[in-house]
Amino acid sequence: MSKRLFSILLVSxxxxxxxxxxxxxxxxxxxxxxxxxxxxxGESDITARAQQKPLEEVLGExxxxxxxxxGGGAVGWSELVNAKPDGYxxxxxxxPHIILQPLVREDPGYATEDIKPVFIFQATPNILAVxxxxxxxxxxxxxxxxxxxxxVITVGGSGSYSANHLGTLEFNQExxxxxxxxxxxxxxxAVPALLGQHVSALMTYTTMGIRHSDEMRVxxxxxxxxxxxxxxxxxxxxxxxxYVEGAYRGMAAPPDTPDDLVAELADANxxxxxxxxxxxxxxxxxxxxxxxxxxxxxxxxxxRVEYYKEILVDVGLL
Amino acid sequence: xxxxxxxxTIAIFTVKNMLFMLFGVSAGMIAGALPGLTATMSVxxxxxxxxxxxxxxxxxxxxxxxxxxxxxxAFSAILVNTPGxxxxxxxxxxGYPMAQQGKGEEAIFTATFAxxxxxxxxxxxxxxLSVPLARVALRFGPPEYFWITVFGLTIIASLASKxxxxxxxxxxFGLLISMIGIAPIGGDVRFTMGIPAFQGGVQLISxxxxxxxxxxxxxxxxxxxxQKMQAVNxxxxxxxxxxxxxxxxxxxxxxxxSSIIGAFVGVLPGAGGNIANxxxxxxxxRASKEPETFGTGNPxxxxxxxxxxxxTVEGGMVPLLTLGIPGAPPAxxxxxxxxxxxxxxxxxxxxxxxxxxxxxxxxxxxxxxMMFIVGILGGRSIFKIVTIIPAKILVPSIIFLTILxxxxxxxxxxxxxxxxxxGLVGYLLKELNFHPGPIVLGLILGPIAEKGLVQxxxxxxxxxxxxxxxxxxxxxxxxxxxxxxxxxxxxxxELKSKLQKGEN
Numbered sequence: 001m002s003k004r005l006f007s008i009l010l011v012s013x014x015x016x017x018x019x020x021x022x023x024x025x026x027x028x029x030x031x032x033x034x035x036x037x038x039x040x041x042g043e044s045d046i047t048a049r050a051q052q053k054p055l056e057e058v059l060g061e062x063x064x065x066x067x068x069x070x071g072g073g074a075v076g077w078s079e080l081v082n083a084k085p086d087g088y089x090x091x092x093x094x095x096p097h098i099i100l101q102p103l104v105r106e107d108p109g110y111a112t113e114d115i116k117p118v119f120i121f122q123a124t125p126n127i128l129a130v131x132x133x134x135x136x137x138x139x140x141x142x143x144x145x146x147x148x149x150x151x152v153i154t155v156g157g158s159g160s161y162s163a164n165h166l167g168t169l170e171f172n173q174e175x176x177x178x179x180x181x182x183x184x185x186x187x188x189x190a191v192p193a194l195l196g197q198h199v200s201a202l203m204t205y206t207t208m209g210i211r212h213s214d215e216m217r218v219x220x221x222x223x224x225x226x227x228x229x230x231x232x233x234x235x236x237x238x239x240x241x242x243y244v245e246g247a248y249r250g251m252a253a254p255p256d257t258p259d260d261l262v263a264e265l266a267d268a269n270x271x272x273x274x275x276x277x278x279x280x281x282x283x284x285x286x287x288x289x290x291x292x293x294x295x296x297x298x299x300x301x302x303x304r305v306e307y308y309k310e311i312l313v314d315v316g317l318l
Numbered sequence: 319x320x321x322x323x324x325x326x327t328i329a330i331f332t333v334k335n336m337l338f339m340l341f342g343v344s345a346g347m348i349a350g351a352l353p354g355l356t357a358t359m360s361v362x363x364x365x366x367x368x369x370x371x372x373x374x375x376x377x378x379x380x381x382x383x384x385x386x387x388x389x390x391x392a393f394s395a396i397l398v399n400t401p402g403x404x405x406x407x408x409x410x411x412x413g414y415p416m417a418q419q420g421k422g423e424e425a426i427f428t429a430t431f432a433x434x435x436x437x438x439x440x441x442x443x444x445x446x447l448s449v450p451l452a453r454v455a456l457r458f459g460p461p462e463y464f465w466i467t468v469f470g471l472t473i474i475a476s477l478a479s480k481x482x483x484x485x486x487x488x489x490x491f492g493l494l495i496s497m498i499g500i501a502p503i504g505g506d507v508r509f510t511m512g513i514p515a516f517q518g519g520v521q522l523i524s525x526x527x528x529x530x531x532x533x534x535x536x537x538x539x540x541x542x543x544x545q546k547m548q549a550v551n552x553x554x555x556x557x558x559x560x561x562x563x564x565x566x567x568x569x570x571x572x573x574x575x576s577s578i579i580g581a582f583v584g585v586l587p588g589a590g591g592n593i594a595n596x597x598x599x600x601x602x603x604r605a606s607k608e609p610e611t612f613g614t615g616n617p618x619x620x621x622x623x624x625x626x627x628x629x630t631v632e633g634g635m636v637p638l639l640t641l642g643i644p645g646a647p648p649a650x651x652x653x654x655x656x657x658x659x660x661x662x663x664x665x666x667x668x669x670x671x672x673x674x675x676x677x678x679x680x681x682x683x684x685x686x687x688m689m690f691i692v693g694i695l696g697g698r699s700i701f702k703i704v705t706i707i708p709a710k711i712l713v714p715s716i717i718f719l720t721i722l723x724x725x726x727x728x729x730x731x732x733x734x735x736x737x738x739x740x741g742l743v744g745y746l747l748k749e750l751n752f753h754p755g756p757i758v759l760g761l762i763l764g765p766i767a768e769k770g771l772v773q774x775x776x777x778x779x780x781x782x783x784x785x786x787x788x789x790x791x792x793x794x795x796x797x798x799x800x801x802x803x804x805x806x807x808x809x810x811x812e813l814k815s816k817l818q819k820g821e822n
Contacts, residue, residue, distance in 0.1 A: 040651045198459030
């Protein structure tokens with residue numbers, strides 16, 4: 001008798017919980033894990049931190065930033081692709097990193113296709129900058145000198161196989177010049193090398209140009225249009241070079257995350273991007289605000305994979 | 319400037335800011351004392367909370383946490399031979415032997431005086447010498463960093479003076495471990511054994527815990543029957559506070575020299591407390607009249623490392639505030655906080671927002687004074703607690719903490735595995751009389767040396783002989799001379815003592 005009562009009770013509890021689950025299953029219903037794959041204080045971290053509070057407002061749940069640092073992001077991304085695809089684990093992702101690492105490393109622990117883009121919310125176009133005392137006043141001076149003295153100009157930048165590295169190679173090709181690229185570990189380490197005049201120029205990001213505008217002269221910016229925070233700086237395109245390059249940053253989910261959850265997260269990202277305070281804060285620092293949703297992002301990545309393959313083959317690195 | 323200093327002082331001394339700083343210093347000390355939670359992580363954890371504060375409160379809180387965390391590392395270094403942060407590696411060399419001799423409290427108090435004092439000297443350097451120092455720091459390019467690391471490697475000679483060959487072998491082993499992961503230049507994948515987590519390299523903190531803490535815990539556990547049941551010895555002593563004070567200030571040269579070394583190493587971007595404390599230790603030993611007592615519980619060793627590491631905190635703020643270049647990883651996080659507060663490091667900070675900047679700088683004075691008080695009170699209680707707990711409870715608890723700590727470095731189980739394997743290797747090496755110092759020195763200096771070497775070579779590529787760039791720049795030449803002197807010193811000392819013996 002009591003056994004029967006117990007089973008009835010159990011079944012009803014199960015039924016109720018099942019029912020309530022389907023009714024209450026409003027995503028999200030618990031805190032979100034936001035993996036940051038780069039050192040605290042860098043671009044990826046600062047912008048994820050800037051998103052954190054507004055995202056919490058939009059989603060109505062806590063967003064917990066978790067650091068999984070190393071290997072130029074690969075350590076974090078290799079964990080992301082193995083995480084549960086329930087929408088509660090997301091990570092910041094960077095282009096071109098997630099494309100270049102699987103191309104040049106034997107096993108970075110993830111494949112580009114495994115990383116499911118949710119939203120690309122900002123980008124930092126490359127800039128070419130020189131020390132304020134440098135003899136190069138314009139991009140023309142720079143190119144002319146490089147033509148006359150092949151390989152003498154040293155260009156510092158953040159890392160190997162980064163947007164700065166590839167960008168230097170692309171610009172060398174486009175302008176038909178030869179410069180020596182010197183990789184530093186992060187933009188933060190490249191800047192002192194320029195300020196101390198240990199390198200002739202930097203291929204770095206817009207953010208660095210804004211931060212150090214008193215100490216460096218920006219010759220051109222590798223964006224389609226001029227960047228709001230540096231309206232006086234011409235684009236390479238304006239100066240006659242088909243060269244657009246930079247780092248894109250966004251949020252990604254594990255493979256097989258349901259599309260409706262991805263869409264919901266993308267909406268939240270969009271809502272944050274549209275907050276004037278957030279937008280101004282990032283633009284003042286030199287970031288370009290972008291609204292690239294999941295499908296568009298996937299297309300962009302697919303396009304860039306082919307594009308980078310071509311460049312790497314051209315310069316003999318692949 | 320006087321007027322700004324005055325308004326800045328008023329801005330700090332509000333009840334709210336005092337409470338925030340007290341919280342910051344205490345929380346930092348706890349985090350620093352726990353192996354695995356570094357200064358970088360503790361600052362990063364608090365950053366989001368500072369977004370809602372006004373700039374002064376936010377910054378002084380972060381500064382206080384940073385100071386506290388660097389100091390807190392001394393507790394675990396002294397009591398359980400585990401550097402709580404890489405900045406306290408050298409503190410284990412003499413601090414832990416002091417604790418074993420029953421002078422743990424004296425070691426902690428000495429560390430407290432030295433840390434607070436070093437921090438205060440660092441603050442004065444920050445306030446008055448920022449601009450010229452930042453200019454000097456910029457003159458250090460890749461070739462100079464290469465030579466600094468070569469100089470750093472000569473420290474092995476002092477660390478392992480009893481057996482120089484084993485020291486060199488240890489240093490080479492450390493350099494080899496440092497090569498695991500993605501090459502800093504060129505991006506090649508090296509020795510990762512197919513494990514994705516190794517792309518990020520072997521974590522210094524895992525190795526520190528493994529090499530310093532685990533072997534000692536195993537030793538204590540192994541000797542339990544023979545010994546009494548406590549892990550740390552206590553001898554009833556009086557006048558400990560006064561003796562600790564005298565350790566630091568009676569012959570203040572060591573303390574002052576170490577603080578200056580710390581501040582200057584802190585100013586250099588890319589070199590921080592992990593290097594400063596070892597350099598200061600080396601110089602203290604070299605200047606000492608009784609260098610052979612270093613490593614056996616000489617309080618001067620603790621003075622050197624702790625004064626130096628707390629001076630790096632303020633030193634690291636020099637390039638950050640003047641040029642917008644973080645001098646150390648925690649400074650990079652404070653940079654992020656500045657940016658999100660709408661402040662842009664550089665000359666602007668010293669004109670438009672000077673009142674905030676000077677308040678931030680001055681807050682380091684206050685933070686270090688608070689650190690002193692909390693350190694004396696907290697140090698006494700933590701010492702009591704550790705000495706009361708029987709070893710059979712203490713040892714497993716600490717091992718448990720080391721597992722948590724190494725996992726928390728970057729939430730990766732591989733770091734725990736590395737720590738445990740490192741512990742076993744460290745135990746074997748200890749039995750074979752290898753000092754862990756040279757190994758971690760190699761691990762710390764390896765990546766910096768590699769970057770300096772390759773970047774320097776690339777810089778020199780346009781010359782007829784690329785390698786000449788390493789021998790022609792003035793600062794490089796100075797560093798080469800210092801390196802030769804440093805490497806030759808142990809030989810000179812040995813010769814001299816032999817000659818003296820001959821005379822007798």
